[in-house]
Amino acid sequence: MSGYRLWYWPTLQGRGEFVRLALEAGGIAYEDSARVHGVEAMLADMAAHAPFAPFAPPYLVAEGRAVAQVADILLYLGDRHGLAPGDDAMRYGLHQLQLTVADFVAEAHNVHHPVAAMAYYEEQKPEAARAAAQFRDERIPKFLDHFEAATRAVAGEWVAGGRWSYVDTSLFQVVAGLRYAFPRRMATLAPHYPGLVALHDRVAALPGVTAYLASERRLPFSEEGIFRHYPELDGD
Amino acid sequence: MSGYRLWYWPTLQGRGEFVRLALEAGGIAYEDSARVHGVEAMLADMAAHAPFAPFAPPYLVAEGRAVAQVADILLYLGDRHGLAPGDDAMRYGLHQLQLTVADFVAEAHNVHHPVAAMAYYEEQKPEAARAAAQFRDERIPKFLDHFEAATRAVAGEWVAGGRWSYVDTSLFQVVAGLRYAFPRRMATLAPHYPGLVALHDRVAALPGVTAYLASERRLPFSEEGIFRHYPELDGD
Numbered sequence: 001m002s003g004y005r006l007w008y009w010p011t012l013q014g015r016g017e018f019v020r021l022a023l024e025a026g027g028i029a030y031e032d033s034a035r036v037h038g039v040e041a042m043l044a045d046m047a048a049h050a051p052f053a054p055f056a057p058p059y060l061v062a063e064g065r066a067v068a069q070v071a072d073i074l075l076y077l078g079d080r081h082g083l084a085p086g087d088d089a090m091r092y093g094l095h096q097l098q099l100t101v102a103d104f105v106a107e108a109h110n111v112h113h114p115v116a117a118m119a120y121y122e123e124q125k126p127e128a129a130r131a132a133a134q135f136r137d138e139r140i141p142k143f144l145d146h147f148e149a150a151t152r153a154v155a156g157e158w159v160a161g162g163r164w165s166y167v168d169t170s171l172f173q174v175v176a177g178l179r180y181a182f183p184r185r186m187a188t189l190a191p192h193y194p195g196l197v198a199l200h201d202r203v204a205a206l207p208g209v210t211a212y213l214a215s216e217r218r219l220p221f222s223e224e225g226i227f228r229h230y231p232e233l234d235g236d
Numbered sequence: 237m238s239g240y241r242l243w244y245w246p247t248l249q250g251r252g253e254f255v256r257l258a259l260e261a262g263g264i265a266y267e268d269s270a271r272v273h274g275v276e277a278m279l280a281d282m283a284a285h286a287p288f289a290p291f292a293p294p295y296l297v298a299e300g301r302a303v304a305q306v307a308d309i310l311l312y313l314g315d316r317h318g319l320a321p322g323d324d325a326m327r328y329g330l331h332q333l334q335l336t337v338a339d340f341v342a343e344a345h346n347v348h349h350p351v352a353a354m355a356y357y358e359e360q361k362p363e364a365a366r367a368a369a370q371f372r373d374e375r376i377p378k379f380l381d382h383f384e385a386a387t388r389a390v391a392g393e394w395v396a397g398g399r400w401s402y403v404d405t406s407l408f409q410v411v412a413g414l415r416y417a418f419p420r421r422m423a424t425l426a427p428h429y430p431g432l433v434a435l436h437d438r439v440a441a442l443p444g445v446t447a448y449l450a451s452e453r454r455l456p457f458s459e460e461g462i463f464r465h466y467p468e469l470d471g472d
Contacts (some may be wrong), residue, residue, distance in 0.1 A: 069331075089301055118375075131350070
C-alpha cells in the first residue's frame with residue numbers, strides 16, 4: 001500500500017467522511033483501512049500509537065505516525081498537500097471554520113443521542129424529539145447563517161478564494177447530511193442559503209469528488225452515522 | 237493597551253478560561269476585554285471581523301485580526317509564543333489532545349443542557365439527571381484514562397516532556413472543573429489518576445498561574461459556566 005491509512009468505522013460515513021472527502025478531492029492515495037482489515041485490527045492499531053494514541057477514530061497514519069481528530073487531520077493534510085492556503089491568516093481562519101463545523105457535527109449527533117451517547121436512539125426518543133425541535137428551529141439556521149457568510153467572505157468561488165480547501169469539502173458534507181437527515185426542514189431553509197447550495201454543487205463537481213460519489217467507496221447515509229433520517233425528528 | 241484583546245463573557249470561566257490560563261502561564265500581556273468594555277462592545281466587535289467572524293466567544297484579537305475557537309487560539313499562541321514544541325509530530329499531537337479536551341468540555345456542558353442548549357437547566361432537570369449518570373459512570377473515566385495516559389506518554393514532568401504547553405494548562409482546568417462540579421465522583425476517581433493530579437499541582441505552581449489564581453482576574457467557578465456544581469447531578 002502506498003499513501004495513507006485512514007482508520008474509521010467501516011460501515012458509516014460519520015466523522016470519517018470529512019477526511020475521506022478531502023483525500024478524494026485532493027487525489028491523495030489512501031487505504032480505508034478498517035474496510036480492508038476490519039474493526040478488530042483498527043482497535044488494536046489504535047492502542048499501539050505513541051506518544052498520544054487517538055481517543056477515537058477517525059485517525060490517519062503516515063510513516064507510522066498517527067494524527068487523530070478530524071480538524072487536526074485536515075490541518076495536517078492542508079499543510080502537507082496544499083488543501084489550504086499557506087497564508088497564516090487564512091490558515092488559522094479556515095481551521096477556525098472547520099472547528100465550527102466540528103461543533104455543528106457534535107450538535108447534530110446530540111439530536112438523536114441527547115441524554116446518553118453510549119445508548120440507542122430508541123432509548124431516548126422523547127428527549128430526542130425535544131432536542132430536535134431546538135436544533136431545527138434555532139441551531140441549524142444559526143450555523144448555516146455563519147457558513148453562508150463564510151462563502152461570501154472572500155472574492156472567488158471557494159471559501160478561501162481562488163481554490164478549494166478542506167473547509168469546502170466539509171461544508172459540502174454539512175449540506176448533504178442535513179438534506180438527508182432533515183429533508184423537510186432543508187426544503188424550507190435552502191432558498192435562504194444560495195451561497196452554501198452553490199458551494200455544495202461546486203464541490204460535487206470537483207473531478208475527484210464526482211468520481212468518489214459514484215464509487216462504492218462512498219458509503220450511503222444511514223441511521224448509524226451523524227446525520228440520521230428519523231422522520232419524527234424532521235419538520236418544516 | 238499593549239498585547240492581545242481576549243473577548244469572552246465577562247462573568248464566567250467557561251471556554252475562555254482555557255485561553256486565560258495559557259496567557260497567564262506564559263506571561264503574555266492581554267486585556268480581558270469584555271470585563272473592561274462590556275458585552276455589547278464584544279458583540280459589536282465580534283460581528284466586525286473579516287474575513288471569518290467568530291461564531292462565538294472566546295476569540296483573541298491581535299493587530300486587528302481575530303482568531304476564534306479555543307483550540308485554534310491555543311494553536312496560534314503556541315506557534316507564536318513557544319507554548320508548544322516546534323517539532324511537527326508533537327505539535328499536531330498536542331493539538332489532537334486539545335481537541336479531545338474540547339470534546340470533553342462539550343460533553344461536560346451537555347450534562348446540564350442535554351436537550352436544549354439555549355434553555356435553562358431548570359427546564360431539563362430530569363434529562364440532565366440521566367445524562368449525568370452516564371457522564372459520571374462512563375464518560376469521565378474514559379476521558380481521564382486518556383488524559384492520564386498522555387501525562388505518562390513522554391519522559392519529563394509535562395505532557396510534551398521538558399516544558400509546559402497549553403495542553404498542561406488545559407488539563408489543569410479539566411481537573412479543577414471536575415473537582416468543582418462533581419466533588420463526590422472525583423473523590424472516588426482521583427486516586428486512580430495520579431499523573432493528572434500531579435500535573436494539576438505542577439501547573440498551579442507555575443509562577444504565572446499561582447499569581448493568576450490569587451488575583452481577581454480568576455473568576456470563581458459558578459453555575460453559569462461549563463463546570464457547574466448541581467449536587468443532584470453528582471454521585472460517588
